[in-house]
Amino acid sequence: MRTKILSSKLFSSILQSDNARTKLAIRNIIGSLFVKGGSVFISLLLVPLTIKYVNATQYGIWLALSSIIAWFSFFDIGLGNGLKNKLAEALAKDNKELAKTLVSTTYAILCLLVVAFVVIFLVVHHFVNWSSVLSLPASMEPELRNLISLVFVLFCLQFVLQTIVVILTAHQQVSTASFLSFLGNLLSLAIIFILTKTTEGNLLYLGLAFSATPLVVYFFSSVFYFKTRYKLIAPSFKSVNFSYSRTLMGLGVKFFIIQIAAIILYQTTNILLLKLYDADEVTSYNINYKYFGIITMVFSIVMSPFWVAFSDAYHKNDIPWIKQTINKLLKIWGLIAVGGLLMLLVSVPVIKFWVGDSVRYSLHAGFAMWLYFISSSFGSIFVFFINGTGKVFLQFLTSILAPILFIPLAIFLGRYLGQAGLIYSSIICNVYGIFIAPLQYRKIIQQNATGVWNK
Incomplete structure (x- = not known):
């Protein structure tokens, strides 16, 4: 902790300025140092706690599955980075109407992508033998099918709701965006701790603990920010304009x-x-x-x-x-x-x-x-x-x-x-x-x- 404080003071002394943009960047850096330090500490606690709840083999299965599904995050076709740049530009020009259109259109495109993902998944899931694909005993097939279905559905919802992180970043609220991730990890830690005290090791519960917690954080954060600070750019159906999809996806791709x-x-x-x-x-x-x-x-x-x-x-x-x-x-x-x-x-x-x-x-x-x-x-x-x-x-x-x-x-x-x-x-x-x-x-x-x- 002392090292982080000294580091933040050192960076602040170099970046010191009366410029509001620089002061905001310094606050974000210092905030991120503490938040990400907390996230690392929680991740260190999560590993032994999770292995204690299930076992090393089941934990390995979970890591493999979550890694495979995490690859789908790249299939936003770069929309996140596209929105970040275009929204930041609109905000710099104080064009709230354009900002609202960009946000609404991004949510709409992501929802369409999720529908496509679900259709493809339903077709593939019906024919794939997951225990064979993952080289696991055939007896685990029913458990794996339920786990994969649950995690995939929750991931699809997160795929859309995590857009609030991009919006916060575009508003130069990087440390706040990092704090949402920290809250998700902290909530996962609390739930898995409770599971160790109340249930036997269960992969389905483990998947729910890891996949649902960020979803809860992103959902309530979205509701809070769109009802308060970002009310003027909150997504709405009437503000969706797919003619901006080329602008968002062109840079995003x-x-x-x-x-x-x-x-x-x-x-x-x-x-x-x-x-x-x-x-x-x-x-x-x-x-x-x-x-x-x-x-x-x-x-x-x-x-x-x-x-x-x-x-x-x-x-x-x-x-x-x-x-x-x-x-x-x-x-x-x-x-x-x-x-x-x-x-x-x-x-x-x-x-x-x-x-x-x-x-x-x-x-x-x-x-x-x-x-x-x-x-x-x-x-x-x-x-x-x-x-x-x-x-x-x-x-x-x-x-x-x-x-x-x-x-x-x-x-x-x-x-x-x-x-x-x-x-x-x-x-x-x-x-x-x-x-x-x-x-x-x-x-x-x-x-x-x-x-x-x-x-």
Whole structure:
């Protein structure tokens, strides 16, 4: 807790300003530090409590199922990010009527997508033998069918209701949006604790505890905000205008492709390591990734308010604020990079203490991972600005090319440099964030961006 307070004071001292937008960003950063710290603590408590309620095998089944269903969240076709940008732009121009239309249309499109999901699910669910698909005993089939049906229906409802998080973010209320997630986790913890005292281990109850709690939080939060603070932009049938779907989905699809490309890169790394070496090397990579991933976790908390803040400033033509903020974020990045270097210096004994001698770890692989995270964090400063402006066509193009380049490059470098070779390949394939995004930022700020630089 003391470390978080010191960190928040340090970031505040660098970002200090009389500008209202900066003050709001600082409040969001400090709030997110506490909220996300609480969420991490709750997640640590949830694991042993859940395993105690069911068992390690059933918990593994739940994780596998929830991971599969979570992939459907990407099938909003990037609508969330599309709404975030367009709503932030409408709010910056104080166009409440347009904001209401965008919100209403997004809800309508999401509802149509949910109907399509349910129809597809009903057809697939009728024919699929889930115990066979998941390589589980046939005796579990009835339980699995009920569990999957329940979780899928609740997920579909959450798919629509979680739009309130996007709306809060567009209003630069990032810490509040994070707090909703914290409340969902806290409610899950309370329900599972009660289940351990009142019932025997049951996968259906477990699925209900994890899937229904965020739904409850999002539903009541939506009712509260649309009745109070966001009453003027609350969704309504008469404000639905599907002619805006192209505006929302056009930008959203680009974000969707960018997200999918990033996921493919990470998942491919695990597969390539398995093919080139063995499962132990995959474990080693993931331990390395999680250890140095602290760099990104901390920096992402700092960066989280600035996507929408940059959008607001850009559409109000507040160029001086954008320049000052970028420079201040670069200073914070420098401090975090130095902190990451200290993590590298002590990585061998720390990782040994954490996981023991059973996992292989090399300082060379650690250096490569440190370089990967600090370079991607550097790029994120400029990428967040560009995402806020909506000029993501160049990023969209490079995200398509990156996975194609990554695989042959990773195989080549991996054979000669091992795990570090694959990490270096990821760094090279992040050419947009490290090199192109800063250049595009400069062109946009200097108002001489043309062609693909301005799309």
